[in-house]
Amino acid sequence: MGQQTEVEEVVASPGALAKVRVAEEIAVTSVESGLGLLPRAVGPEGVVLRMPLTGSLGPDGQVHNTALSVVADAAAGLGVSVFNSGRGGVTADLRVDRIGPVGARARYLEAIGTCIGIDGDLAYGRVEIRDDLGNLLGHGISVMVLDSPATPGHETSSTVVGRFDLNDVRVERTAEHVSVGVVTPGMANRRGAVHGGVVMGLAHEAQDMVHVEHGVRFRRLGLSVDYLRPAPVGMPLSMHSAFVRRGRRLWTIRTEVRAEGGRTVAVATGMSAIGAGGDTV
Numbered sequence: 439m440g441q442q443t444e445v446e447e448v449v450a451s452p453g454a455l456a457k458v459r460v461a462e463e464i465a466v467t468s469v470e471s472g473l474g475l476l477p478r479a480v481g482p483e484g485v486v487l488r489m490p491l492t493g494s495l496g497p498d499g500q501v502h503n504t505a506l507s508v509v510a511d512a513a514a515g516l517g518v519s520v521f522n523s524g525r526g527g528v529t530a531d532l533r534v535d536r537i538g539p540v541g542a543r544a545r546y547l548e549a550i551g552t553c554i555g556i557d558g559d560l561a562y563g564r565v566e567i568r569d570d571l572g573n574l575l576g577h578g579i580s581v582m583v584l585d586s587p588a589t590p591g592h593e594t595s596s597t598v599v600g601r602f603d604l605n606d607v608r609v610e611r612t613a614e615h616v617s618v619g620v621v622t623p624g625m626a627n628r629r630g631a632v633h634g635g636v637v638m639g640l641a642h643e644a645q646d647m648v649h650v651e652h653g654v655r656f657r658r659l660g661l662s663v664d665y666l667r668p669a670p671v672g673m674p675l676s677m678h679s680a681f682v683r684r685g686r687r688l689w690t691i692r693t694e695v696r697a698e699g700g701r702t703v704a705v706a707t708g709m710s711a712i713g714a715g716g717d718t719v
Contacts, residue, residue, distance in 0.1 A: 514563030515551070529580050531665065533579050534576055607619070607639045618674045
């Protein structure tokens with residue numbers, strides 16, 4: 439009489455499968471994988487991404503401008519994608535507001551990305567960013583143009599094209615309120631253009647440099663970027679800044695991000711508080 443072995447079939451939950459898909463998508467993106475982003479939870483209600491703070495803090499001990507921008511862009515975009523059955527798109531507008539400082543003993547931050555609405559080919563995402571101590575660091579809103587349903591992700595790459603290093607995201611002053619940043623292959627997104635979070639990070643660095651030029655203490659409040667067209671990888675991007683408002687307590691600066699030849703690829707508008715508990719420059 440033969441012995442029958444009972445095999446138990448284990449079926450992964452939809453949430454677990456979605457988490458694996460998000461992890462695989464992050465693994466083949468230079469910028470997100472370079473920052474060590476990993477999904478902690480994924481479901482129809484949104485995604486939770488975790489990023490270690492080691493190597494992601496700026497000279498002031500706070501989260502690096504670009505790291506915060508990338509996390510916000512990624513979480514909001516993935517929140518839309520998982521809600522929309524995997525159909526993502528291109529970020530057209532991203533706003534990130536800084537609310538509070540990272541805790542002295544924090545080890546990582548978490549970004550909760552959700553979809554707050556879809557209207558035809560437009561989607562709206564929201565992200566809330568905290569550290570592991572519960573401190574609220576910032577929040578953001580994004581507007582995305584969704585991919586065509588017939589050809590979702592048709593422009594994406596499935597391989598990492600270079601190594602991303604936060605230290606490479608820097609600008610050099612070339613004239614008053616004008617600076618240039620070199621773009622490396624590791625700064626590309628899956629579509630082959632400069633990652634939206636990196637573009638925002640470069641604009642942020644350029645606006646910080648304006649504060650440095652004027653020798654003021656300041657606190658970053660928020661930055662909004664309109665993405666007009668893809669920024670090419672492998673050539674410099676120039677940042678041209680001008681004051682929109684230069685008040686006693688609040689400054690608003692507008693920065694055009696231009697590719698070689700002078701074509702504007704993005705416009706950033708940032709606000710900062712001047713002289714009250716800000717960074718010393």
